[in-house]
Amino acid sequence: MRIVTLNTWKNEGDYRRRLQLMGDGLRKLAPDIVCLQECFAAEGFDTAGGLAAELGLVAHEASARRKVRRHQGRDLDSTSGLAILARTQGVADRLDLASHAADGERIAQRLDLEVEGRPLRILNLHLTHLRGADGLNPRPGALQGARIGEGPVGLTAIDHCVLHRPGPWRVAAALRGLDTPDAEGWYPSDHAAVGLDLA
Numbered sequence: 001m002r003i004v005t006l007n008t009w010k011n012e013g014d015y016r017r018r019l020q021l022m023g024d025g026l027r028k029l030a031p032d033i034v035c036l037q038e039c040f041a042a043e044g045f046d047t048a049g050g051l052a053a054e055l056g057l058v059a060h061e062a063s064a065r066r067k068v069r070r071h072q073g074r075d076l077d078s079t080s081g082l083a084i085l086a087r088t089q090g091v092a093d094r095l096d097l098a099s100h101a102a103d104g105e106r107i108a109q110r111l112d113l114e115v116e117g118r119p120l121r122i123l124n125l126h127l128t129h130l131r132g133a134d135g136l137n138p139r140p141g142a143l144q145g146a147r148i149g150e151g152p153v154g155l156t157a158i159d160h161c162v163l164h165r166p167g168p169w170r171v172a173a174a175l176r177g178l179d180t181p182d183a184e185g186w187y188p189s190d191h192a193a194v195g196l197d198l199a
Helices: 015-029 047-055
Strands: 002-007 033-042 058-062 067-071 074-086 091-096 107-115 118-125 171-177 193-198
Touching: 002 015, 002 171, 015 047, 015 171, 015 193, 033 047, 033 067, 033 118, 047 058, 047 074, 058 091, 058 107, 074 107, 074 118
Parallel strands: 002 033
Antiparallel strands: 002 193, 033 074, 058 074, 067 074, 091 107, 107 118, 171 193
């Protein structure tokens, strides 16, 4: 079983191009489960739903961080939430996390699945970017940027997959993906994808 996590970077940058690159990159990874953060959704746009359809997965979405965002020359009422895409339907729940006025609403998402007769609980988190005492992230880090030459240098991992209370599951391999730019230098997101193969 392959689990991948990816921060989709809302509707920033060249959204149409990035959405295509995300779909292409995830299809190559062939994940069974995808945890997505910053999933842009507005009238006529649904990052998580679009990726789920392209990958043949079921979308379990949890909207959050509602506000008006500029998109393709229009102001749209939109959300930037979480989603777990999976091969099967599961029991999903949204959990409120501690939030800070300077950062906005933070949530977690839980999905309970049965996989080959074995239980598997997936927890999808998107923690704050705030530093210092107000921050919730375990450590700060850098991103890959939207395009070659536009991002920070000296990348630090800020996205993680953790196997906790594994029961019958074990980590067979760790992976990183969606970190190769297209011919014009664009990345699918300002975050690379990371993942685990479980056995």
